Every structure is written in structure tokens, then in C-alpha cells.
Amino acid sequence: MEVVDLQKRYPPDTMAVDGVSFSIQRGTVFSLLGPNGAGKTTTVEILEGLRAPTSGSVTVLGTDISKGYGQIRKRVGVLPQNFEPFDLLSPFEAVGYWADLFEVKLDRKEIAATLELVGLGERQKVMSKTLSGGEKRKLGIALSMVNSPELLFLDEPTTGLDPRARRDLWRLIEETKKRGTTVVLTTHYLDEAEKLADDVAIMHKGRIIAQGAPEQLVSEHGKKTSIVLVGAGPEGLRELSRRGIPALDRNGDVVVTVEDPAELRKMFAKLSSIEVSYKEMYTRRETLEDVFLSLIGSRMDEGVLEE
Amino acid sequence: MNRLLSDTISFGRQYLRTKIGPFFSFIFPVLLILLFGAVFSAPDGGGISLPVQNLDTGPYSTALLDILNQTGYFEISMIEGEDDIVDYVNDNSLALALRVPANFSSNVASSLPATVVLCGDTSRSSFPIAQGVLDAVINQMNYNLTGASPIVSFEVQFAGSEQFTGYDFLLPGFVGLTVMVSAMYFMTSICAEHRSRGYFKLLATTTLKKSEWLSSKFIFNSIMLIGSLLVTFAVAMAAFDLKAVLTPVSLILVVAGAFMFTSLGMLLGVVVKDPESAAAVSNVIGFPMMFLSGSFWDLSASPLYLQVISKAMPLTYLNNGLRDTMVFGNETSALVNLLIVTVLGLVFFILASRWMSWKEA
Numbered sequence A: 001m002e003v004v005d006l007q008k009r010y011p012p013d014t015m016a017v018d019g020v021s022f023s024i025q026r027g028t029v030f031s032l033l034g035p036n037g038a039g040k041t042t043t044v045e046i047l048e049g050l051r052a053p054t055s056g057s058v059t060v061l062g063t064d065i066s067k068g069y070g071q072i073r074k075r076v077g078v079l080p081q082n083f084e085p086f087d088l089l090s091p092f093e094a095v096g097y098w099a100d101l102f103e104v105k106l107d108r109k110e111i112a113a114t115l116e117l118v119g120l121g122e123r124q125k126v127m128s129k130t131l132s133g134g135e136k137r138k139l140g141i142a143l144s145m146v147n148s149p150e151l152l153f154l155d156e157p158t159t160g161l162d163p164r165a166r167r168d169l170w171r172l173i174e175e176t177k178k179r180g181t182t183v184v185l186t187t188h189y190l191d192e193a194e195k196l197a198d199d200v201a202i203m204h205k206g207r208i209i210a211q212g213a214p215e216q217l218v219s220e221h222g223k224k225t226s227i228v229l230v231g232a233g234p235e236g237l238r239e240l241s242r243r244g245i246p247a248l249d250r251n252g253d254v255v256v257t258v259e260d261p262a263e264l265r266k267m268f269a270k271l272s273s274i275e276v277s278y279k280e281m282y283t284r285r286e287t288l289e290d291v292f293l294s295l296i297g298s299r300m301d302e303g304v305l306e307e
Numbered sequence B: 001m002n003r004l005l006s007d008t009i010s011f012g013r014q015y016l017r018t019k020i021g022p023f024f025s026f027i028f029p030v031l032l033i034l035l036f037g038a039v040f041s042a043p044d045g046g047g048i049s050l051p052v053q054n055l056d057t058g059p060y061s062t063a064l065l066d067i068l069n070q071t072g073y074f075e076i077s078m079i080e081g082e083d084d085i086v087d088y089v090n091d092n093s094l095a096l097a098l099r100v101p102a103n104f105s106s107n108v109a110s111s112l113p114a115t116v117v118l119c120g121d122t123s124r125s126s127f128p129i130a131q132g133v134l135d136a137v138i139n140q141m142n143y144n145l146t147g148a149s150p151i152v153s154f155e156v157q158f159a160g161s162e163q164f165t166g167y168d169f170l171l172p173g174f175v176g177l178t179v180m181v182s183a184m185y186f187m188t189s190i191c192a193e194h195r196s197r198g199y200f201k202l203l204a205t206t207t208l209k210k211s212e213w214l215s216s217k218f219i220f221n222s223i224m225l226i227g228s229l230l231v232t233f234a235v236a237m238a239a240f241d242l243k244a245v246l247t248p249v250s251l252i253l254v255v256a257g258a259f260m261f262t263s264l265g266m267l268l269g270v271v272v273k274d275p276e277s278a279a280a281v282s283n284v285i286g287f288p289m290m291f292l293s294g295s296f297w298d299l300s301a302s303p304l305y306l307q308v309i310s311k312a313m314p315l316t317y318l319n320n321g322l323r324d325t326m327v328f329g330n331e332t333s334a335l336v337n338l339l340i341v342t343v344l345g346l347v348f349f350i351l352a353s354r355w356m357s358w359k360e361a
Helices: A040-047 A091-101 A108-117 A133-144 A163-178 A190-196 A214-221 A233-242 A261-273 A288-296 B003-017 B020-040 B059-070 B085-091 B104-109 B126-146 B166-196 B199-204 B210-239 B248-271 B275-292 B304-311 B314-328 B331-355
Strands: A002-010 A014-023 A029-033 A055-060 A076-079 A151-155 A182-187 A199-204 A207-212 A225-230 A248-250 A253-258 A280-285 B048-054 B074-078 B096-100 B117-120
Touching: A002 A040, A014 A040, A014 A055, A014 A207, A029 A040, A029 A190, A040 A055, A040 A151, A040 A182, A076 A133, A091 A108, A091 A133, A091 B003, A108 A133, A133 A151, A133 A163, A163 A182, A163 A190, A182 A190, A190 A288, A199 A214, A199 A288, A207 A214, A207 A288, A214 A288, A225 A261, A233 A248, A233 A253, A253 A261, A261 A280, B003 B020, B003 B210, B020 B166, B020 B210, B048 B059, B048 B085, B048 B126, B059 B074, B059 B096, B059 B104, B059 B126, B085 B096, B085 B117, B096 B126, B117 B126, B166 B199, B166 B210, B166 B248, B166 B275, B166 B314, B210 B248, B210 B331, B248 B275, B248 B314, B248 B331, B275 B304, B275 B314, B314 B331
Parallel strands: A029 A182, A029 A199, A076 A151, A151 A182, B048 B074, B048 B096
Antiparallel strands: A002 A014, A002 A055, A199 A207, A225 A253, A225 A280, A248 A253, B096 B117
16 A cells, blocks of 8 residues: 555645555554544545545555545455444344445355354344444454455554453454455554554654654654652652652652663662662563654543643 | 345345334334224214204104204204203304204294204314205205205216225325335435444445445335335225225336335435434425325315425325326326326436435545
8 A cells, every 4th residue: 555645634724634655565554543633534534435535646455546446445344433333233144244245255154254253153143232342343343354355444443442352353453464464453542553563653633743663663762761660659759859860750650761771770779779668660661652652742541632 | 145135135124123114114004094094984873963952843843853864964962941052052162053943843834934053163174064964955855845856956976986985095195105204204314324323434335336225225115115005905905995906007106106205315315414303304305295295185175375385295296196096097197197206216316326425525
């Protein structure tokens, strides 16, 4: 996939996507990461052929989508944001129906196997309206994979799911990638992008502000290491401050950032000599979350930037 | 399975699993025909209640009341006493009452004017019927008393091969109404639900074409509404002495009507964003059409401007066509109405296909 200088303007003057360019290699997981309103879904919907761009060029599976999406539609699977299943169809019926819409012949065993694959084997005959949020999302993934797509778009597939359902879906995405499918994953969960993506593009206000492999982004934008004093609290923070050691209170833990890794051992020794009460002490390398914080200037919770 | 067939079956499954869909397709028309059929049935032992204050004791008042009784239109009861008849009607909230004066028989015998008084509320539906019957009975009584016979008269000849009744007129109207309600209201609400829940966007990610989706809804509605017509007709046949007949043209008209109203529902679905606005938009279009398209009554007696408005109602042509073929046996006129319904359906279908967008701008 090749995206060059993509723009989407909504009247009168909202630039939802502002000159975005990137490319995605076959068989990789590409993640568009960013807070709500960053322009992720608009970008992805243009790539899915569901929205017309204002300008720029998009080539999907070797086809210029400005000339129509019909030729590649059968090769693409989509799980839209906020996917809602048809309430009055069972998962079994829905998968059969969706296969017919892609002109894919699936017999009853194959439909059941598809549902087994996403973990809905035991819920295949119930009405979809009775499925839980996680089960609905699993059904959405089953539908998006019914045509064995070469390219799969997953737009915020784990939003609002409990940790176990998220892990199940992560496993599914990893298995999908192993089968050679290219996955475009839109998410506002940094850990999700870090775990699943081969390549990450961080979007903010319609622009891509950083792009690369997660580890590359961390090494480029987050060279620091932190020492965390678990449970040290405000007293610990005051004590370190009194001794001239810059630190932050993060939810009751005290975090000391070390710019130069060579200084890490010295800082450990220094902290050990100070009488501060804490439960445990560990070092932590920066993650995408820290990269995001340094690039955007605020943290993100469920897609919303914190003040 | 073929995309069109699969979408039709899938839609049908969902439709039949809703509670409201089958109600409006099958139970609604049956209830209508049973309720209205009962209301419009000929009186059997009932009739208009007619309290009579007979102040006369002679034979002619007795003869008059006997004749009125024999018409079968009245259920006569006697008012005791000599209260003012107007006060009596008002005090007892009666629709009407008849007063026969004390000197009625003696005046008739002497060939002097003898006037009975029909007192009541002229706005009540029973009043003009009672007035007409009383007028006819008194005219006949005058001829008998004078030994004359009417020179100018009229007789009724039925235009059809059968003597049709009120429910023969109503059945095609109810079938037309059911086609409109089931196809148009439901399609508008389906479009709103598809938009608000993101189903259109979801479908746009498949190879299903918009025209195929529209066609599958029409196919399902046609099958279901033909079923509805057969059920309604069977119930009407069993419950009433139905003279209307089911013709091949009536079945084609139902299919054409399903096409027209499915397409109109989709066209309305272009402007609705959510189920609440779908109900409002459907009612704005559908409610006047229910009453101004001749589903419940013949509009030829209504004011001219209403007749003009009715010509702008698509349901009018479906109702007229169904009545032409089912009641009057006028296939030529039915085919003209079929043509109008089909052309309107095509116009709505083309506009809905062009204007309805599954994707975002």
C-alpha cells in the first residue's frame, strides 16, 4: 500500500487528514496510533474506499483506488470502528451471509470452523444481540476474514473490551499475520500497537508526527531510562527533592529519570543509600507511551488526551 | 449462494424475527377487514334505535309504525308521557326520536295535513338514514291513501355482476394500505437503522451492490405482501359473504405496489438519519395517504380539492387498480393504474439508487 500526500478537508475548513504519506509492506501489521480526532479513522476509511479523499494518491494492493475499488474489494476485509452485528441473525447465519456477499463458498463445517477460530464456536447459534461486547467484536473479525483477505483493516478492534477479550483479539491478529495477511490496525492503545505492529505511525491533528518500528521509535524518541520506587509516595518525592534529585510522582510511585545509561548504576547506589520507604525498586526502559508523551505533550486515556 | 438471493433470505429472516414486521404484514390487514367488515355489514336484527312518542290512538299511526318496523332499519321503542320531544331527546342524549301528533289518524281520515316530527341531531350519522327511510315510507303511505301511483321513479341496477357490499369495497383498500404500511414505513425505518448502526458502511465493504440490496428488499416485500393478500382474502371470504375476487392483475398490482412503496421508503430513507426521524418522515407522507387515497371510503363524494390531492397520492392508483380488478372486473382501468404504479415505482427506485449513499462524502 502506498499513500502519498493524502488530504481530507471537511467543509468549511476542517483538515481531518493533512498531507499524510506512508507505505505498508505485504504481510506486516501497520498501526495508525493516535488520540480520538487525530484523523486515523478518516485515513483508514479512505484506504477502505468508504470515503473520498480531497487530494493525494492511494494505491491499495497495486490498484489506484481513485479508479474504483471494485477490482480489489474481494481481497480486502474490514472491521469498522464501532462494529455492530445484525441483531437478529446468529453468528452462524451472519458468517454464511457475509460469505455469500463475497461470493465465497463456505459449507456448514467451514462456517463453524471460522467461528471456532475467533472463539465463538459455542455461541454460533444464539442471536447476535445477546453477544457480549467482546463476542460482537470477534464476530466482526470473523466477518472481516470470511473472504480470506490479503489486506485486513481493523479499526479500533479492542476499544472498550476487558483485558481478557483484548488478549484474545491480539492472539487472533497475530495468527492472522502469520497466515500472511497484511493488517492495518487503528488503535489508541499504545501497548497494543507496541505488541502487534511491525510499523507504527503516530497521528496527531491530521498529520503523522512519527513513524517507524516501535523499537525504532523508542530508541529515536525515548533514550532515557527510569528508576521506579514503587509506593514511595509524596514523602519519598520530598526526600529526593531535598537531596536535589529530580523525580516525579506517578500514581504513588516515584520515578527518577536517568538521561545517560552510564549514570544508571551510580543513581541506583545513590537511591539505595537514601532512607526512603518503598516496596520495590526497578528500572524501566521507555515505551511507546513515553514516546507519545514526549511527542504530543500529554498522556492518552481511552483515546482522550489528558489535560 | 447468489448475493441477491442471500441478501433477500437474510433480510427475510430478520424481518420475520421482528415482532412489528409480521404484525403489519399479516395481522394488521386481517384486523382491519374483520373490524371494518363487521361495522359495514348489513344490520341483522339491530338497526337504528328509534324512540317514538305516539300521541295518537287511531289506526293510521299504528299502521305507520308497523311499516317503519317492517323496513328493518329501525329498532322502535315507545316513549311514555307527553313531554316535549325536543327536551326528551336532549335530556336522554338521543340521536333522534319520532313524534306522532294526537290528531294524526283523524286528520289522515279527513284528508287534512297530518305531520309527524323527526327530532334529533342532524350531524349524527344515523339521522340522514332515518330521514330518508321515513320520507320513503310516508310517500308510499300517501300514494296508498290517495290511490295514486308514482309516475316518476328510479331503480337501482348494479354495475357489476354481483351485488357488492361495504367490505367488498374495503378489502382492496386495506390490501393497498397494507402494501404501503409494510413496504414504505418498514423500508424507511430499515434505512434509518442501517445508517445509524453503520450497516450501510459495513455492506459497502462487501461486493454487494446498492441496486442488489434495493432489489432484494423489493423481492422480499413482494413475496410477503402476496402472502398477506392471500391470508387477508381467505379471512374475508370465511368471515363475510365476499363478492370481490382475487385476479391475476390484483397479484401483479400488489407486486407493483410493493415495488413502488419499497422504493419510496428507500427514497425517504435517504433523508432520515435515525429511527425517530424515520417514523416522523414516514408519517408525514403516509398518514395523509392513508385517508386521502380511498382506502377507507370512496372519495368521489368528498370536496373537489381533496379529490385533486388524492390524485397526487401514489396509493390512490394502487387502491383504484385493486378495486377495478377485484370488485368491478374492469381490467382495462386496472391495467392503466398498474402502469401508473409501475412508472412511479421506477421513478422512486432510480432516485433512491442515485441519492442513497452507503459511503461518506
